[in-house]
Amino acid sequence: MMNSSAGAVPAIRVTGLTVVRGGRPVLHGLDLDVAQGSITGLLGPSGCGKTTLLRSIVGVQKTAAGGVEVLGAPAGSATLRHRVGYVTQAPSVYSDLSVAENLRYFAAVLGAPPTDPARVIAEVGLAGHEGTLTAQLSGGQRARVSLAAALLGNPELLILDEPTVGLDPVLRQDLWQLFRQLADAGATLLVSSHVMDEASRCDRLLLMREGRLLADDTPAELLRRTGAADVDSAFLALVAGQALTPGHALVPEETLMPEQTLLTAEESS
Numbered sequence: 001m002m003n004s005s006a007g008a009v010p011a012i013r014v015t016g017l018t019v020v021r022g023g024r025p026v027l028h029g030l031d032l033d034v035a036q037g038s039i040t041g042l043l044g045p046s047g048c049g050k051t052t053l054l055r056s057i058v059g060v061q062k063t064a065a066g067g068v069e070v071l072g073a074p075a076g077s078a079t080l081r082h083r084v085g086y087v088t089q090a091p092s093v094y095s096d097l098s099v100a101e102n103l104r105y106f107a108a109v110l111g112a113p114p115t116d117p118a119r120v121i122a123e124v125g126l127a128g129h130e131g132t133l134t135a136q137l138s139g140g141q142r143a144r145v146s147l148a149a150a151l152l153g154n155p156e157l158l159i160l161d162e163p164t165v166g167l168d169p170v171l172r173q174d175l176w177q178l179f180r181q182l183a184d185a186g187a188t189l190l191v192s193s194h195v196m197d198e199a200s201r202c203d204r205l206l207l208m209r210e211g212r213l214l215a216d217d218t219p220a221e222l223l224r225r226t227g228a229a230d231v232d233s234a235f236l237a238l239v240a241g242q243a244l245t246p247g248h249a250l251v252p253e254e255t256l257m258p259e260q261t262l263l264t265a266e267e268s269s
């Protein structure tokens with residue numbers, strides 16, 4: 001059976017998710033579904049709450065209200081540990097171990113097959129660097145070791161927080177090809193970025209601003225709906241539309257707080 005078949009359990013279901021950080025609400029009652037076997041881009045300006053949403057999905061974020069289900073189980077459940085891979089923005093590998101040592105260590109912890117380290121090293125384009133100490137790698141290479149660690153055991157859901165940041169265009173293209181291969185093989189990827197030009201590589205986009213969803217759509221439909229030439233312009237059109245005609249906002253009106261409308265109106269003036 002295809003993963004994307006209608007009626008399949010969504011890979012991620014977020015309902016009414018509210019998160020407070022530092023005494024301030026940073027996610028305001030988010031509702032969204034992510035279908036299995038797809039690549040969803042989570043886009044929005046710095047500080048809009050992307051990492052907080054990803055942390056909630058992985059089950060490491062304290063939430064104030066609402067729920068998150070992952071592959072049909074509550075986020076953070078022990079049964080999900082081997083089914084979900086998470087790559088944070090900060091490389092989370094040991095700098096005093098080599099590339100291969102890091103991956104052999106994480107493979108052992110996860111109980112992944114012994115052939116997995118070589119497979120994932122090749123997938124992220126680090127073949128030839130197996131013996132290099134992680135401390136001696138470039139920032140982009142270190143980030144790819146973290147990504148390789150998340151690919152161990154072939155998780156069904158990959159949560160990637162800005163995985164292409166600081167990478168050159170060729171590497172970015174290679175990684176997006178890898179993401180597509182993984183999705184074609186049935187994996188679900190949720191990839192955050194503040195680089196809107198990566199949006200066209202996604203099946204679906206979640207545009208976020210100030211802890212709320214501005215849009216949940218395919219890239220093509222988003223451009224059609226806003227009449228914009230690129231996702232950057234679509235984002236700005238949505239922000240402007242929200243400020244000028246809150247009654248016609250592209251998210252349900254009740255999820256827009258009055259102060260948000262005032263703020264966006266001031267900013268756009």
Ligand SMILES: Nc1ncnc2c1ncn2[C@@H]1O[C@H](COP(=O)(O)OP(=O)(O)OP(=O)(O)O)[C@@H](O)[C@H]1O
Pocket residue numbers: 021022023026044045046047048049050051052053194
């Ligand atoms: N540990 C923390 N304590 C208090 N507030 C926090 C903490 N971490 C983040 N925040 C706040 O939560 C909000 C959302 O942050 P978050 O890291 O989720 O944004 P982001 O969209 O991932 O940003 P970026 O693209 O810069 O990583 C921001 O206003 C931030 O200041």
